[in-house]
Amino acid sequence: MKSILVTFATLLVMFTATARAADDADALISLDKQWGESVVKGDTTVSAKMLAEKVVSVAESGITGKQGTLAAMKPAPAGTRYEPTDYKVTFINPDTAIMTHSTKGADAHHSLHVWSRKDGTWQIIATSTTPTKSGK
Numbered sequence: 001m002k003s004i005l006v007t008f009a010t011l012l013v014m015f016t017a018t019a020r021a022a023d024d025a026d027a028l029i030s031l032d033k034q035w036g037e038s039v040v041k042g043d044t045t046v047s048a049k050m051l052a053e054k055v056v057s058v059a060e061s062g063i064t065g066k067q068g069t070l071a072a073m074k075p076a077p078a079g080t081r082y083e084p085t086d087y088k089v090t091f092i093n094p095d096t097a098i099m100t101h102s103t104k105g106a107d108a109h110h111s112l113h114v115w116s117r118k119d120g121t122w123q124i125i126a127t128s129t130t131p132t133k134s135g136k
Helices: 003-043 044-050 064-072
Strands: 050-057 062-064 081-091 098-103 111-119 121-131
Touching: 003 044, 003 081, 003 121, 044 050, 044 064, 044 121, 050 064, 050 081, 062 064, 064 111
Parallel strands: 050 121
Antiparallel strands: 050 062, 081 098, 098 111, 111 121
16 A cells, blocks of 8 residues: 555656646747747847846857847848747756747748746746748
8 A cells, every 4th residue: 555655646746747847838938939029029128038147149140148139139020920830848957948949931940948947937048040941
């Protein structure tokens, strides 16, 4: 009987951890979509909240930090949509996740973001984008 209880408790802990990770993955995907929309609009206020002070950003134009990333943001042409696809979120620990995804459209690219949760708030601590040739 004792081994059944231990097994049940172990399964309960594993199920709870899996459910929390799924909830956190959904939350991070939602945050990424908000961030992407803010970039399309050129809204540095939203992006400034999501980027950690010491973020490292790697893009086609080079390597920058938070200020350089924000300074490079310009509103996209009218009608531009943020179209992310194929999200994958991998947790290194409960407060660190690696996210990958792609986007479609005129600015199609592949992205890699490292998210870190500090004091209950998720922020991007590293990001990299690679343009796609196909636009898909």
